[in-house]
Amino acid sequence: MSLTAGVVAVQGDVSEHAGAIESAAQSHGETAEVVEIRQSGIVPDCDLLAIPGGESTTISRLLHREGIAPEIQEHVEAGKPILATCAGLIVCSSDANDDRVDTLDLLDVSVKRNAFGRQKDSFEANLDVDGLDDPFHAVFIRAPVIDEVGDADVLASWDGRPVAVRDGPVLGTSFHPELTGDSRIHDLAFFE
């Protein structure tokens, strides 16, 4: 049976996430049909979800306006997995330290937007990630800093700061795992 994988398609690297989900599924002998989420009524049919980067203010506004936000919360309540990257992580956090982002409160962390610096401060790093045998090459673009971790596990840190966290079915990263053609973070989020 094929899995239905939803990618929130308000903004961000939708096709890159789709490719990484398909290849992670394949490595587990599964197939995934990827659907783009821009309106309500689709999330309830999804087995797994990715929330890409972009502008967290915009993504959060659209998720609430379109009635997608409560569907994502129900998805997690049902124990189904989410990978939330960069702006996606901000949207899923419990506190974004920014009134313009109405967070979904699905990951027990508080974040600071753009705290790794502006676009020109974007950087790449090889990270040791819990659950992966070899380092993961991570791309950080106007990345959020995770500055408080509540009831969540830290899977990876960079420069002493957590950059990948897991809270039950929700895995969040400050970086963009979809950009390097390496689907191991998608694999961890959805199949481990």
Ligand SMILES: NC(=O)CC[C@H](N)C(=O)O
């Ligand atoms: N690459 C990204 O997703 C950047 C996130 C963006 N700076 C925000 O705060 O929404």
